[in-house]
Amino acid sequence: MAITFLEQRKRQQYMIPLLVLMLLITFFVIWYGVLKPQQPAVVTFYIPEETLPSALKKVEIDFNFLKNITSDRFQLFETIPTFEKEAGRENPFIPF
Numbered sequence: 636m637a638i639t640f641l642e643q644r645k646r647q648q649y650m651i652p653l654l655v656l657m658l659l660i661t662f663f664v665i666w667y668g669v670l671k672p673q674q675p676a677v678v679t680f681y682i683p684e685e686t687l688p689s690a691l692k693k694v695e696i697d698f699n700f701l702k703n704i705t706s707d708r709f710q711l712f713e714t715i716p717t718f719e720k721e722a723g724r725e726n727p728f729i730p731f
């Protein structure tokens with residue numbers, strides 16, 4: 636019996652530093668990931684207008700192509716008839 640007590644004592648001696656190490660790692664992860672104030676990750680760049688190509692300086696969108704589309708190409712949806720029967724059962728969970 637004395638041998639088993641000594642083996643348990645040796646295991647405890649190895650487990651306590653391991654537990655302390657795991658607690659320190661957990662605290663570090665929580666501190667670094669959650670509690671530490673985060674630096675803003677937004678970086679803005681300023682590009683002077685003189686360096687931009689002329690095509691990027693002024694953008695023009697031609698909406699005249701929408702006027703040329705004829706409505707003959709489009710089809711209307713069919714109307715759905717209303718439901719005329721009684722909807723559902725009194726208790727939908729009972730078997731048929």
